[in-house]
Amino acid sequence: MATNPQKSLKSAVELLTSTMGDPMKANVCAIRLGIAADRIDQALEACTSIAEKTKIAKSYPELLRAGIKFLTFKQSPPDHVAMMNRLMTCPCDFGQKGMRNLHKPDRYRIDGRVQVAAAILVFDAVTTVSNCLILALADLTQHKFRSGNANAREQPWPQxxxxxxxxxxxxxxxGLELWVAAAPLGYIVFKLAGHLAKFYVPFAREVFQSPHFTIALARPVEHLKEAVKFYDEGDSSPLxxxxxxxxxxxxxxxxxxxLSxxxxxxxxxxITARGSWMSLILARLTTIMSTLPREWSKTRAFAQHLTAFANAELDPVTGVAIIKFERKLMTELPHFDELENAFNVMVDTRKMGCWNTTCSSALDTIHSRLCSKCNLIRFCGEKCQKEAWNCATLPHKSVCAKIHSLKEALGADDWLLMWTPDYTYAQFQVTCRVKTVDTDIVVRIGSTISALRLQKSAFLDDSRRAGASQIDRLRRAEQEKSAIQKLEDLKDSLSDRSTTLGREHAFSLMSRDAYY
Structure with missing residues (x-):
């Protein structure tokens, strides 16, 4: 973290707020903008949860207001270029004390670059503010704006x-289109636009109605092409x-x-009307993603979904026929891959908890005890393993033998390699082909483990319901006991009060007689 007060989080927020509030009058340069953005990034990176990050983003509403105004400001392309040139030009007076220090970053860039163009530094600031805006929008329900607080110094955004x-x-x-016009910079603005569209329907309508689907499709395709070009021709280092x-x-x-x-x-x-724009790039992306780790499975599935729509046929009369469109989708969507599903099930299984279906331990509680024979299924301990071995419905004994045979067929090295984070389904397929592994065994293993998981989940649900019922019974008994005690206390109180009232009445009568 920065120790210089001029590089504090507060100073960084103020610098970006003032600059984005009126960029043409700002007396700062891209270097200082980039350093200020990095200071905010450091604060967000230090958070241990999304909730903490959201809290930080929401705590600077004036930055959010200045940021959204800056990013959505409508101007001509030449005016936008003039604004960028203004921000990229350094007007700073280095004769001023401490100015050089303000141009020195606190840490190396995360992307590993040493020499950075001024435009990239401006986009660093755009990225940081966009991320803050996304965080502030993420916990809002659609069309539910924040309420103002008359006592607050800064009003929450958006109201x-x-x-x-x-x-x-x-x-x-x-305004947003100006920031995404030049790939590969500004891709983060797409993410912001998506969140804005999801939150505010009138904006979503404008996205779909934009001429030639510029921001909805044309610009995204350009960015995807640049990304693929870099993958094929650029630096192949992981960073x-x-x-x-x-x-x-x-x-x-x-x-x-x-948008979907x-x-x-x-x-x-x-997507169907402009399918020709996307078909080739989607095909290449799908090929690339098949070689990437499992974290890409969701993105790959969506790419395949888009491919099916992009290749659908248009009705020559109406322009698009939804029925034909859906039939085309049904025939072109990739079939369910049982082998891939079984592979994913096995990978997930090795990271899970006790597989004794009568154990109350949750599956997401990881245990270190692996079955020594299959080296895949985990248990709490010896007791659970013995119970699972001879389970009446799905005994571990039967599936263990299948897993062991698969482990032997793959070999010890490839078996251990399967559990590394970067291992992919594509690698598994190649290994199975090279070693002539019977993939039917893999599918059967996956099916058995899936059945085990359902049985375990059912047991845990029943246990929770039974526990809840027991708790309810105890709670009702406690409430009845408390009610009885209150009734007894009330009776005693009424008895004491009636005695007291009787005495007071007698005294009043005596006093009245004496008076009269």
Whole structure:
């Protein structure tokens, strides 16, 4: 963390807020913007949960307001270029005390770059503010804006449509398009646009109605092409590929997925109508993703989904026929791969907890005891392993033999390699082909483990219900006992009170007689 007060989190927020509030009058340069953005990034990285990050983002509403105004400001492309040139030019007076220190970053760049263009530093600031805006939107329900607080010094963002998108949905879209026009920079703005569309329907409508689907499809395809080009021709180091392939591709697909949730029929029509734009790049991406780790499975599935729609046929009369469209989708979507599913089940199984179906330990509680024979299934201890071995319904004894035979067929080295984080299904397929492994055994293992999981889940559900019933019975008994005690206390109280009232009445009579 920065120790210089001029590089504090508060100073960084103030610098970005003032600059984005009026960029043409800002007296700062791209270097200082990048350093300020990195200071905020450090604060977010120090958080241990999304909730903490969201809290930080929401605690600077004026930065959020300045940021959304900056990113959605409608201007002509030449004016946008002039603004960028202004920010990329360093007007700083190095004769001023401490100015040079303000131009020195606190740490090395995460992407590993040493010499960085000024434009990239500006986009660093754009990325940071966009991430803060996304965090602030993430915990909101659609169209449910935040309420103002009269006692607060800074009002929460956003409090209404005008606060969310100051220029309005249509003009805001024009402003955002300026930031995504030049791939590969600005891909994070797609992610922001997707969250805005998901939260605010009028903005989603504008995205779909934009001429030639510019921001909805044309620009995303350009960014995907740049990412694939880098993957094929650029630096192949993991760090470089993470920043120039993984991040852009994931951001674009998240944007497209958010759009599909906003208006599914309109999204499907758009993909089909402009399928020729996407077919080739989707095919290449699907091939690349098949070689990547399992974390890419969701993105790969969505890419295959898009491919099916992109290859659908248009009706020559109406332009698009939904019925034909859906039939085409049903025939072209990839069939369920039993082998891949079984592979994923095995990988997940080795990271899970006790597989004794009558054990109350949850499956997400990892235990270190692996079955020594199959080296796949885990148990709490010897007792659970013995119970599972001769289980009446799905004994571990039977599946253990199948897993052991698979382990022997693959060999010890490949078996251990399967459990490493970077091991992929594609590698498993190659190994099975090379070693002529009977893949039917793999599928049967996957099916058995899936059945075990269902049985275990059912047992845990029954246990929870039984436990809840027992707790309810105890609670009711305690309530009845408490009610009886209160009734007894009330009786005693009434008895004491009646005696007291009787005495007071007698005294009053005596006093009255004496008086009269």
């Amino acid at each position: 209404g449509p005008e606060d969310l998108l100051p220029p309005g949905p249509k003009d805001s879209l024009v 470089a590929r993470t920043h120039f392939f993984t991040y852009p591709v994931v951001a674009i697909f998240e944007f497209l997925e958010n 949730h906003c208006d599914t029929p309109q999204f499907n029509i758009m």
